[in-house]
Amino acid sequence: MSLFEFTNIQAGYRKIPVLDIPRCTINTGDFIGIIGPNGAGKSTLLKLLARILTPLSGTIAYKKQNITTIPHTVYATQVSSVTDIERVLPYTVESFIALGRFPHATVTGLKAHDYKAINEAMQYCNVQHLQQKKLTELSSGELQRVNIARALAQSTECILLDEPVSHLDIHHAIAIMDILRKLNQHGSTIIAILHDINIASEYCSRIIGVKDGKIFFDGKPQECITYQNIEALFDCVCLVYTNPISGKPYVYPVPEHVKQ
Amino acid sequence: MKKFSIIISIILVCTGCLLILAIALSTGASHITLLQAITGTDFVAKQIIMLRFLRVLMAFFVGAALAVSGCIFQALLKNPLAEPYTLGVSGGAAFGASIAIITASGAVSVYAFIGGVCTVVVIFFIAKAMQFHPTAIILAGISLGFVLSSGVLLVFAFAKPDTIHKTLMWLSGDLSMAHYEHITLYCMSILVLTTMTLFFHRHLDIISFGTGFATTHGISTVHIAILFWIASLATSITVAATGIIGFVGLIVPHAVRSIKANHAFLLPVSAIAGGTTLVLADTIGRSIVMPYEIPSGIITGFFGGIFFLILLLTRRDTV
Numbered sequence: 001m002s003l004f005e006f007t008n009i010q011a012g013y014r015k016i017p018v019l020d021i022p023r024c025t026i027n028t029g030d031f032i033g034i035i036g037p038n039g040a041g042k043s044t045l046l047k048l049l050a051r052i053l054t055p056l057s058g059t060i061a062y063k064k065q066n067i068t069t070i071p072h073t074v075y076a077t078q079v080s081s082v083t084d085i086e087r088v089l090p091y092t093v094e095s096f097i098a099l100g101r102f103p104h105a106t107v108t109g110l111k112a113h114d115y116k117a118i119n120e121a122m123q124y125c126n127v128q129h130l131q132q133k134k135l136t137e138l139s140s141g142e143l144q145r146v147n148i149a150r151a152l153a154q155s156t157e158c159i160l161l162d163e164p165v166s167h168l169d170i171h172h173a174i175a176i177m178d179i180l181r182k183l184n185q186h187g188s189t190i191i192a193i194l195h196d197i198n199i200a201s202e203y204c205s206r207i208i209g210v211k212d213g214k215i216f217f218d219g220k221p222q223e224c225i226t227y228q229n230i231e232a233l234f235d236c237v238c239l240v241y242t243n244p245i246s247g248k249p250y251v252y253p254v255p256e257h258v259k260q
Numbered sequence: 261m262k263k264f265s266i267i268i269s270i271i272l273v274c275t276g277c278l279l280i281l282a283i284a285l286s287t288g289a290s291h292i293t294l295l296q297a298i299t300g301t302d303f304v305a306k307q308i309i310m311l312r313f314l315r316v317l318m319a320f321f322v323g324a325a326l327a328v329s330g331c332i333f334q335a336l337l338k339n340p341l342a343e344p345y346t347l348g349v350s351g352g353a354a355f356g357a358s359i360a361i362i363t364a365s366g367a368v369s370v371y372a373f374i375g376g377v378c379t380v381v382v383i384f385f386i387a388k389a390m391q392f393h394p395t396a397i398i399l400a401g402i403s404l405g406f407v408l409s410s411g412v413l414l415v416f417a418f419a420k421p422d423t424i425h426k427t428l429m430w431l432s433g434d435l436s437m438a439h440y441e442h443i444t445l446y447c448m449s450i451l452v453l454t455t456m457t458l459f460f461h462r463h464l465d466i467i468s469f470g471t472g473f474a475t476t477h478g479i480s481t482v483h484i485a486i487l488f489w490i491a492s493l494a495t496s497i498t499v500a501a502t503g504i505i506g507f508v509g510l511i512v513p514h515a516v517r518s519i520k521a522n523h524a525f526l527l528p529v530s531a532i533a534g535g536t537t538l539v540l541a542d543t544i545g546r547s548i549v550m551p552y553e554i555p556s557g558i559i560t561g562f563f564g565g566i567f568f569l570i571l572l573l574t575r576r577d578t579v
Contacts, residue, residue, distance in 0.1 A: 052472045076478030086470025087338060090521045099466055103478040109462075154477070 002064070003028045003158060003189055004049065009058035011048055017056055019044045019213045031184045032191045033200030033221075036210035037234055042193045043162060045210065049191065050081045050160050076103035080154035082147050083162040085135075093138070093146050094131045097121060100153030121152035125179055141172030148179060156183060161192040165199065177203045198250045201225050202243070209233045225249040235259040269519070273529075277536045284316045284543040285309060314440050317447065319542040319556065320535035322435070322501065323508050325450045325494045327534025328457055330509030331526055332491035335468040336484060337394045343510040344495040347401035351408030352379030353499040354431055358412050361427045362419040368430065369442075369500040376496035379404060384488065392484050394471070433505030433557025435542050446501050453494045454531055460487055461523035468523075505557040507564035508534050508541075515571060537564075 004026040012018040019041040026032065034042045047053035048060060051067065060067045062075070080100065100121070101114040110118075122128045125145045130138065138146060144164060151159055161180075165173035173196070181203055184190050194200040200207055201221040209216040209224065211233055217224045227240040230251055237257035240249050286293040288308070296305055329344040337346065345351075356375025360368045383401055390396040412431075416424055457464075463483050467474045474484075495509075512534040516526055541559040548554065 047472075050472070050476050052475050071478075072475070072480050073478035076476060079476075081472075081476045083472055086473060087468065089468060090517075091465070095465075095522055099462070099469070099477065102462055102466055 001028045002026070003030075003062065005061040005064075007059050007061070009048065009055050009060065011044055011053060011055045013053075015056065017213070019048075021045075021058075021215060024208075024215060024218070026189070026191065028189055029184070029187060030189050030191070031180070031203065031205040032208060033204035033206070034191070034193045034208050034210060035195070035197055035200055035233070036216065040210045041213040042210050044213075046081070046160050046162055046191070046193055049079070051075060051079075073103050076154065078155050079158045079160065080151040081160040081162070082144075082151045082164055085143070085147060088135050088143070090134045090136045092131070093127060093133050093135065094118075094122075096135055096146060097127075097150045097153050100150040103154065118153045121149040124152055124183070125149040141168050141175070144168065144172070144176055145179070148176065152183070156186070156188045158189040158191070159183065161190070163193050163195060166195050173199060197225065197230065201248045201250060202246060221248050225251065227251075266520075273533070277532060280536050280540050280543075281316060281320075284319075284539045285312050287543050287547045288312055314443055315435060315542065316539050318440070318443055318502070319435055319539045321447050321450045322498050322505060322535075323512075323538025324454060324531040324535040325498045326505065326509035326538075327512040327530040328454045328527060329491040329495045329498075330534075331513040331523065331530050332457060332464065332487055333509075334513055335464040335523070336392075336487060336491070337398055338468060338470065339394060339398060340514065341510070342398065343507075344491065344498075345405075345504065345506070345509070346398060347383045347492065348379045348404040348408060349376045349492060349495045350499055350504045351405040351412075352376045353496065354504060355408045355411045355415070357430055357503070358415045358419075358427045361430065362415055362423045364423070372503075373496055373500035375408075376499050377493075379408065380489075380492040380496060384485070384492075387488070388481075388485075392471070392481060392488075429555060430503045431557075432555040433503040433560070434553075434555040435502055436546075436553055442501070446497065449497055450494060453490050453497075454527075456490055457487070457527055460490075461527055463487065464523040464527075503555075503557065505538065505560055507560045507568075508538055511564045511568045511571075512537055514568070518571070 002025045006021045006024040008023075009021040010017040010019065034045060036042050044053065048055060051072065054068070062070060062079075067075070097118050098110060098114075101110055101117060105111065105114055122131065125148050127142070127145050127149050130142060130146065135143065135146070148164070159180075164180075165176050168176065177199060180190050180192070192204075194204075204221060206219065207221050207224055208218045209229065216233055217229050225240060226249070227238055230238055230240065235258065237254040239252040239254065241252065242248070243250050282294055286295075294309065296302070326344050330342075333342040333344060333346060334340060336342075353372040353376035356371035356373070357368050360366070360371035365371065383397070383404060386400045387397045390400070416427070419427070460483070463479060464487065466477045466479055467484065467487075513526065513530050516530045516533055519529075520526065538556060538560065541563065542556045545554040545556050545559045
């Protein structure tokens with residue numbers, strides 16, 4: 001079933017389009033990794049889905065309904081997003097995760113089922129032991145898990161993530177990606193911008209390569225992570241092998257071969 | 261254990277506030293204490309205490325209004341240096357008031373209120389055009405503030421010296437010049453506005469984490485506009501009533517935030533703390549050089565600045 005449907009989308013800033021997607025469908029249950037060079041339009045694409053940005057032209061449908069006709073509070077109960085927190089304020093982890101329930105209880109305040117969702121989200125991301133700590137006291141890995149827990153408390157239907165593992169070491173990155181995989185297996189649609197092609201290849205069911213504001217390729221990792229595609233996408237030279245355990249492709253960069 | 265310490269600190273703060281209020285009521289040019297007025301039968305003593313009570317009430321509401329507006333602006337503008345006057349409300353009010361005083365039109369508060377609200381309207385439309393981008397709003401407010409303060413200086417250039425002194429006293433925030441006949445109206449409107457903010461405490465929590473964060477949690481520009489107007493109106497009314505009392509709106513939310521950042525706590529506690537701070541400042545202002553009075557704005561600026569520096573040096577993590 002299609003969750004999002006793009007039709008003739010043009011999007012950008014100050015009326016200058018930087019992203020052009022004539023047609024694209026995202027299905028329920030997809031685990032999408034968006035890859036591509038810096039400035040290609042990946043974040044713009046994610047902002048459209050998060051409704052932080054409105055397209056210059058064209059329509060996006062969410063569950064067959066035009067996205068602009070859905071009130072923001074209703075949309076926020078279905079689609080949650082994880083981006084770097086602009087200002088890390090000294091809130092406790094518990095009260096920060098509780099903010100995720102805001103769209104569900106704008107007027108009434110939190111009820112029993114809200115607290116249940118908060119607790120479940122904390123368990124899922126393994127952050128219960130941090131409950132009483134302040135956000136300012138957490139490490140990057142902990143903060144990212146807490147941020148994901150907040151998004152889960154908000155909605156597990158569809159989660160958008162902007163570079164969730166970029167500044168984390170391999171251990172913490174894998175921990176986060178494992179949480180996302182588990183969520184996806186339980187039916188969540190995950191859409192993540194990833195800079196690590198190998199992590200994207202390993203975890204995602206579908207890879208979308210974005211370059212110069214256009215979708216460059218779109219498909220299963222085994223099909224589209226080829227040296228031809230990756231070299232053309234990033235203007236570099238690389239080797240692509242297959243991970244003997246998972247059967248997924250992985251990429252080795254070749255030094256000193258950046259094409260200007 | 262942590263909950264216990266919070267309860268203890270709340271009890272301590274409340275006792276401290278009540279003590280300050282009692283001291284404020286017992287201090288003044290004539291030596292009558294609160295106890296004498298309550299237990300005694302002296303009619304004049306009761307009258308004097310009543311007058312002091314009005315003044316203390318005014319100071320409390322002014323302080324509370326400024327502190328709550330400060331909380332809201334710091335959240336909306338995502339800037340710890342934001343305060344009720346960041347958007348130029350004070351400049352507009354000062355311009356209005358100085359025209360009223362210098363032309364001897366009488367209704368200083370009305371002119372100041374009109375000046376303040378006009379500035380808010382201008383800033384609101386600028387902010388809307390900029391999609392409520394915090395930095396852009398702050399810059400617009402500061403620019404407008406400069407335009408208006410040069411307007412005030414221009415008015416000064418044409419004014420008689422004695423009216424300039426009167427205007428300067430007004431500009432430094434003087435509770436003795438407040439119009440006590442309108443105190444009920446003032447207190448009621450501040451009470452309504454500050455109570456309204458309590459319904460938005462979770463909105464403010466979310467807004468303070470960032471613009472994108474707010475949008476993805478279902479906060480629309482309507483919510484932001486409502487909060488903007490509540491804070492701006494409270495500021496404009498307050499400035500019109502008492503002149504420009506600085507620093508309460510900046511330091512009080514800051515100091516309270518170092519205890520707990522959630523707005524469910526921050527808003528009411530800032531209101532109480534802001535009110536008490538200004539009562540204290542006003543009491544100091546009218547008792548250190550009796551029978552003369554120092555405008556409370558000068559006291560809050562002086563002691564507030566020193567207090568803020570101490571806070572900055574001791575608790576670096578909160579700023």
